[in-house]
Amino acid sequence: RRGGMAVDRETAHTQLLDAAEDLFYRRGIQSVGMDDIRSASGISLKRLYQLYPAKEQLVEAYLERRDGRWRGRLADHVAGHATEPRARLLAVFDWLERWFGEPDFRGCAWINGYGELGAISSAVAGHARAHKAAFQDYLRGLVAAAALPPELADQLYLLAEGAMVTAGIFHATEPAAKAKAAAQTLINATPASP
Known part of the structure; x- marks a missing residue:
């Protein structure tokens, strides 16, 4: 029973x-x-x-579950589509383009949630910050594996986040390709860490 x-x-x-x-x-x-x-x-x-x-508890559970799935899908794509460390950095943007092209794509759930409730819900704001920090940490790991300076991770993070916002607003996949081209330029211009 x-x-x-x-x-x-x-x-x-x-x-x-x-x-x-x-x-x-x-x-x-x-x-x-x-x-x-x-x-x-x-x-x-x-x-x-x-x-x-309370509805807020359901919102938190939704964001937590989506976070695990989102980050898992990204990591699986990058691991399965690129073996060279610098190529892994660019594979992040390839995955974003795929995600932006999904029929139900409506932007980033954490940016959307923060925009709706971040000012009045410390829990939603906390989940948004934790998700974004985890994504930034993931990029830092990829940058370190490519033997590139740590500040490059922050620059790539901002490119990816800008692509997410733009893709969500315009319902377009092109922001990922444009961000990838900018990322390639940054990577090529950045000397390896000593």
Whole structure:
């Protein structure tokens, strides 16, 4: 009996997070109510509030789950598409272009969430900062592996972030290619670390 309840709880969590992720990302966090999530998930409002007593908790769970998946997809792409350290840096921008081209792409979930709630929700602001810091750390690791100076990571990070914002606003993949060209110029102009 207990085992069945654990599966039911896990299934309910998954259904709620799937519905929340789709709705929050597609329509925006503030425009989606708990009743919308109940309808989309098929989970009763009572059960929803048992699992997530406040909408902010559901928003946090959505951002946490999406973070792990986003960073995992990026790392898998880079590892699978480039063997040379400098090529790995450029593979980041190739992955961004692929992501920007997905039919449901609506910008960066953390930039969007921060724009909506960052001023009033320290939890959402914290998740956005943590996600961006983790992405920056990932780039720092790639830059170090390429034996390039650490400040290059910050420059590549800003190129990638600018591409995300531009792609989200204009619903275009070109910002990734333009950022990649700028990244290539920076990489070529940067001498290896001593």
